[in-house]
Amino acid sequence: RKEVEQDPGPFNVPEGATVAFNCTYSNSASQSFFWYRQDCRKEPKLLMSVYSSGNEDGRFTAQLNRASQYISLLIRDSKLSDSATYLCVVNMNNYGQNFVFGPGTRLSVLP
Amino acid sequence: EAQVTQNPRYLITVTGKKLTVTCSQNMNHEYMSWYRQDPGLGLRQIYYSMNVEVTDKGDVPEGYKVSRKEKRNFPLILESPSPNQTSLYFCASSPTGVGANVLTFGAGSRLTVL
Numbered sequence: 239r240k241e242v243e244q245d246p247g248p249f250n251v252p253e254g255a256t257v258a259f260n261c262t263y264s265n266s267a268s269q270s271f272f273w274y275r276q277d278c279r280k281e282p283k284l285l286m287s288v289y290s291s292g293n294e295d296g297r298f299t300a301q302l303n304r305a306s307q308y309i310s311l312l313i314r315d316s317k318l319s320d321s322a323t324y325l326c327v328v329n330m331n332n333y334g335q336n337f338v339f340g341p342g343t344r345l346s347v348l349p
Numbered sequence: 350e351a352q353v354t355q356n357p358r359y360l361i362t363v364t365g366k367k368l369t370v371t372c373s374q375n376m377n378h379e380y381m382s383w384y385r386q387d388p389g390l391g392l393r394q395i396y397y398s399m400n401v402e403v404t405d406k407g408d409v410p411e412g413y414k415v416s417r418k419e420k421r422n423f424p425l426i427l428e429s430p431s432p433n434q435t436s437l438y439f440c441a442s443s444p445t446g447v448g449a450n451v452l453t454f455g456a457g458s459r460l461t462v463l
Contacts, residue, residue: 281454341391
């Protein structure tokens with residue numbers, strides 16, 4: 239089993255749609271969780287950190303379920319500019335660093 | 350501006366010709382890491398460093414070397430490049446300590462080995 243798994247995608251959605259991405263991780267001792275966005279062949283950039291209580295940033299909402307070892311990202315009112323690959327990233331070591339990347343889920347928002 | 354700088358951004362070389370990809374960060378981060386990204390395989394860690402003079406292997410270290418003589422620099426060395434090292438390479442850094450430490454990436458270096 240891979241350490242971090244994501245929906246395989248791709249997701250093709252019309253503008254204005256709501257889309258949800260799922261991610262599961264295998265190490266129950268994992269401490270920090272993130273969603274990164276990567277545009278084609280460019281560097282990954284932090285979209286948002288994911289906190290236990292859940293957090294929202296504009297149209298983006300992230301949730302964490304430690305009991306199920308599950309992270310989600312919800313994008314509301316999709317824009318063409320949201321088209322990208324979304325990477326689930328888990329840091330499996332709180333003081334040291336052990337960042338593990340999911341394979342990514344590609345989103346295409348269509349006009 | 351806080352950033353991670355990689356050079357060169359693009360390089361075409363031939364098998365066996367030693368090359369170095371430089372990485373520098375200006376955020377005083379302890380942790381630095383190198384990744385390669387290939388189609389269908391996602392980001393894979395090559396080497397990482399927790400601090401000066403402390404380096405360790407990641408998932409795919411074969412054919413690569415690194416050094417960390419200064420906190421800000423973490424060069425990736427390919428002593429004898431081969432075509433299977435053709436890839437997109439990213440350097441990244443983060444602070445360490447308790448909490449959600451965010452990785453900041455460089456813009457990437459696209460390497461082609463003929």
